[in-house]
Amino acid sequence: MRKIGLLVVAVALAVPFLWWSSIAQGRDGVALFSQYLGLGALIAMAFSHLIATRWPGVEMIFGPLDQSYRLHKWLGIGAMVAILLHDTIDAEMRGLGRETALVEFAETLGEISLYGLLILVVITIATFIPYHLWKWTHRFIGIFFVFGAFHYLFILKPFKNGDPIGIYMLLVCVVGTVAYAWTSAPRGLRPSRSYEITQVTQQGDAVAVDLAPKGRPLRHRAGQFAFFRFSGAGFGEPHPFTISAAPNEKGDLRLTVAPLGDLTSHVARSLKAGQAVQVDGPYGHFGRAKGPQVWIGAGVGVTPFVALAQALPAEAPPVTFIYCIRDRDSAAHLAELESLAVSKPNLDLVLWQSQTRGRLTATTLAAEIPDLATRKVLFCGPIEMRRSLAKDLPKQGVGQKNFLYEEFEIRTGIGLRRLVAWLWQRHLAKST
Known part of the structure; x- marks a missing residue:
């Protein structure tokens, strides 16, 4: 993801500290920390909703949508952690005013927001739950953000809504709410x-x-x-x-x-x-690389390369396309690609049939393409294959910046399966 996007998020999270010294005078430090966690959660969630709009400026600021959506996911998880800590750490302060029915209602909405978001985050990272059910429940995240914004606006806090920090947070709440309203609007109202x-x-x-x-x-x-x-x-x-x-x-x-x-x-x-x-x-921005290239497509990962092969100019540097297939009968667009390779002298098509040649690795790729270290490698295919190549290609002279791929996963876990697998391997290693 783009550094400018990370910088924008970091600055937005740091802005409340511009007024923190005046707020902190005579206040309990632990309670103030809890108050900030609540503000930080709202800021993170507002950015998460903003990215979900897919407005034109999103990719320009936060990077290609595959990277932006990863930031979207981690902002949501970070906000959830902050809310849990905010609820666990006592944020109450003396001398802030009298509790009214409105204040109590705002506190109740805060509790509902906490538990609602917790349930939805668990559903999000529990990838065994069917996609359509996750997608249906995911839309309620914005409602809980609105509950959280109401909670912030009407609870007792060490500053007023009309103070500079209060106005800043009001803008944050407005941006997050507008972004949620946009993503929730009927499809016909969106371009x-x-x-x-x-x-x-x-x-x-x-x-x-x-x-x-x-x-x-x-x-x-x-x-x-x-x-x-x-x-x-x-x-x-x-x-x-x-x-x-x-x-x-x-x-x-x-x-x-x-x-x-x-x-x-x-x-x-x-x-x-x-x-x-x-x-x-x-x-997306896949396929913008310049100079000699190696394309690796596996399974349905062939799709961007078919389009790129069709559009490959005659004057472009040489491209070697490694098409990883189980067998010819299972390969999509194979006849089309073979025809393109014949008509385009700068496109070399290599069929890598796993049934006869085994799994493609960085070592076998280097043996197939002697000048691999001088090329950019573009990949689209299974995640495990990508991880294996990313780990081993540097040993063949292909640096991380020259291994390009899109990681567009609209819904992902947080690495729980990999953690369990790693712990299991550690257990096996100790027991032998």
């Missing part, structure tokens, strides 16, 4: 492009979905993704898919869907020609 499915074809284990615009088309670059809402497929929630075809004059789009999860499996078997689709985007 999108109308498309219609013209064809659905089988592509190995995946299906390719061709779309034609029903009005003003989407303008994208090869390698980008968009959010697609298939209103005729029995569900209305948008989902990100990479656009698997280069831009064309008509504005037609194509996406390739593999049945990997509960939602994508439903998409793969439900879409038909004639169905309406709403498209929001484009997003």
